[in-house]
Amino acid sequence: MATMRVNGIDVHVQRLGHDSGSARPVVVLIHGLLIDSLASYYFSLAPRLAEEGLDVVMYDLRGHGKTSRPPTGYRMEDFVDDLDGLLDALVIDRPVHLVGNSFGGAVAYAMAAARPERVASVIAIEAEPPARAWARNMYEGLVGEQGGLVVQQVTQWLRENPGERNARPFRAAGRVLDETALAQEIPLSALLDEDLSAIRCPVFAIFGGASKLSAQTGMLEASLPHCRTVVLPDLGHSVLVEATAQTYALVRDWLLLGQEAHALGEAR
Amino acid sequence: MTTELDRPVGQSDSGRTSAPDAATALADISAILRTVLEEYGLDDSEITLDTSFHDDLELESIDLVTLSAQLREFYGERVNFAAFIADRGLEEIIALTVGDLVGYVVDSLAVAEVG
Numbered sequence: 001m002a003t004m005r006v007n008g009i010d011v012h013v014q015r016l017g018h019d020s021g022s023a024r025p026v027v028v029l030i031h032g033l034l035i036d037s038l039a040s041y042y043f044s045l046a047p048r049l050a051e052e053g054l055d056v057v058m059y060d061l062r063g064h065g066k067t068s069r070p071p072t073g074y075r076m077e078d079f080v081d082d083l084d085g086l087l088d089a090l091v092i093d094r095p096v097h098l099v100g101n102s103f104g105g106a107v108a109y110a111m112a113a114a115r116p117e118r119v120a121s122v123i124a125i126e127a128e129p130p131a132r133a134w135a136r137n138m139y140e141g142l143v144g145e146q147g148g149l150v151v152q153q154v155t156q157w158l159r160e161n162p163g164e165r166n167a168r169p170f171r172a173a174g175r176v177l178d179e180t181a182l183a184q185e186i187p188l189s190a191l192l193d194e195d196l197s198a199i200r201c202p203v204f205a206i207f208g209g210a211s212k213l214s215a216q217t218g219m220l221e222a223s224l225p226h227c228r229t230v231v232l233p234d235l236g237h238s239v240l241v242e243a244t245a246q247t248y249a250l251v252r253d254w255l256l257l258g259q260e261a262h263a264l265g266e267a268r
Numbered sequence: 269m270t271t272e273l274d275r276p277v278g279q280s281d282s283g284r285t286s287a288p289d290a291a292t293a294l295a296d297i298s299a300i301l302r303t304v305l306e307e308y309g310l311d312d313s314e315i316t317l318d319t320s321f322h323d324d325l326e327l328e329s330i331d332l333v334t335l336s337a338q339l340r341e342f343y344g345e346r347v348n349f350a351a352f353i354a355d356r357g358l359e360e361i362i363a364l365t366v367g368d369l370v371g372y373v374v375d376s377l378a379v380a381e382v383g
Contacts, residue, residue, distance in 0.1 A: 002337060014333060016350060039329030042336070043361075047350035065330050168328045 003066070006085040007078075012066035013059045013086065014038055017050025024055040025120075026096040027255060028083070030104030031058075033186075034150065034173040037065030040101065044244045045251060052252060057096075059086055061104070063176045074182040076130050076189030079107045080114050087118060095120035097255055101240050106130045110189075113198035121202040123251055126237050128216055129199065131192045142183035151177055195223060202226040204254045206247060208235030228254075287378040290317075293370045300338050301366070304331055317367030339373070346376050 003010045017024065027049060029041040038058035046056045060067035062082055063074065087096065097120050100108030105127020112119040113129075128134045141150040154173045161170075176182055192198050203224050207214035209231045217229040230250060232243055240247050288296065298315040305325065321327045327335070336349035352372055353361060 002334075014337060037330045037333075039333045042333045042350055043329065043353040047348065047354045051351070060330075066334075168326070169330075 004086065004089045006089050007082045009062055009068035009070055009082070011059050011062075011068070011082060011086055011089075012038070013057065013090070014042060014046075015058070015090075016042075016046050016056045017053070018055045018057075023094070024053055025255065026055045026057060026092055026094065028057045028059075028087075028096050028098050030083070030098060030100040030107050031061060031064070032102035032104050033061075034064075034154065034176060035169045036101075036104075037169075039065070040240065041099075044240065045099070045248050048248055049252065049255070052256060054255060057086075057090065057092075059083075061107070063180055063182055064172075069176060069180060071179065072181045072185065074180060074185040076106065076110050076186070076191075077114075080110050083107065083111050084115055084118070097121050097123065099123040099125070099251060100127055101125045102127055102237065106134055109199060109203075110192070112201050112203075113192050116198075116200055119201050121204065121254070122199070123254055124203065124205045125247065126207055126211055126213055126239050127205070128213055129192055129196055129220075130189060131194055131196065133216075135187050135189065135191055138189075139187040142186055148183060151183060196220075197223075199224055200226075203228070204250075205229045206239060206250055207231045208237060208239045208242075209233040210236045211239075213237070287374060290370050290374055293373045294366070296342065297339075297366060297369055297373065300335065300342060301325065304334050304338065315366055317365065317370060319366040321364045321366070321369075322362045343373065343377065346379075347373055348376070 002012060002014065004013050005011075029038070029046060031038055031040050038060050041056075041058050046058055050056045059082075061079060063069045087093075095118055098108035098111060100106065100122070102125070105122075105124035106129065108119075108122045108124060109127070109129040112122050128137070140148070142148040144151075154170060154177065157170050158174055203220070203226065205217065205220055205227065207217065207229065214231050217231060221227050221229060232239060232246060235242055294315075294317060301315055304327070308326075315325075319325060321332070332349075332353065336353070339347050339349050349369075349372075356364075
């Protein structure tokens with residue numbers, strides 16, 4: 001069960017709180033790019049959400065963690081096909097809630113747009129929908145004029161910490177960048193229309209106040225028919241790591257109280 | 269990623285688990301850790317109660333996921349390593365030893381027996 005053949009690759013899957021005897025609400029947690037894996041959720045939100053009675057699915061994105069690292073196939077549409085195929089493989093045919101952190105949030109938005117019948121809601125943590133601004137940010141981070149800001153950070157860390165213990169996540173990120181077309185392909189992804197009209201499900205967007213992405217709250221609320229945003233003051237991009245308990249409480253309330261909490265948020 | 273380990277020594281046919289002692293738990297957990305470490309070729313290192321997950325075994329978070337899944341498979345739902353880790357801060361996790369895990373496993377199965 002830990003590895004499933006999906007969309008031509010082996011996908012590492014972990015599931016907590018699954019009960020074959022009852023149809024619990026399914027929530028799929030999608031991690032971020034490069035120095036990240038499903039472990040970020042496995043030891044933070046996932047066990048708590050499972051204890052609340054949710055069926056929690058986590059997987060490593062292609063190129064990450066213990067999932068295959070194919071040389072090519074890293075456009076957003078590939079990530080969406082993986083998630084779509086994963087739900088098929090798990091025989092989940094009810095709409096699922098998607099929680100995505102950073103790049104994982106973009107995957108969640110893209111999935112909601114491509115397969116609206118499969119997505120009950122999107123919770124985007126420090127993430128933006130994959131439209132033009134996202135593609136520009138991805139290009140600056142991964143390609144850019146000097147090889148991309150994110151790529152520079154990874155290679156600089158590896159250079160400054162030779163032989164460092166527990167450098168495996170950084171070495172893994174280095175391998176993805178060296179051995180695959182991920183950095184070149186992600187900015188070439190098919191993009192959503194700028195009006196975001198393809199996203200029709202309820203959306204809950206969580207931002208850190210010190211992150212530049214938090215400037216998108218107004219745009220999201222104006223574009224999306226059912227959207228609630230929360231900005232956590234003083235936090236940067238790493239909301240999930242720096243404010244795990246607070247993030248958990250927001251995600252839990254959205255998932256368990258659902259539309260009532262959503263309506264309440266809108267009424268405020 | 270299935271393990272070929274035997275069931276815990278204390279588990280009877282009825283599925284009811286009697287709590288293992290620390291020595292039994294250490295032997296079982298060492299065997300599980302060796303399967304987790306196999307892919308890194310570190311499977312010959314000696315594992316004691318003082319062995320640190322971070323400094324000695326160099327386990328990173330995705331390896332702890334594998335460990336957690338295998339503990340659950342071996343001991344059952346009562347050993348919830350994911351929740352055990354989720355309740356701890358980063359510094360505590362970095363300082364974690366095999367002895368801490370042995371203690372947790374023994375305690376949670378003993379509680380399960382009483383309950």
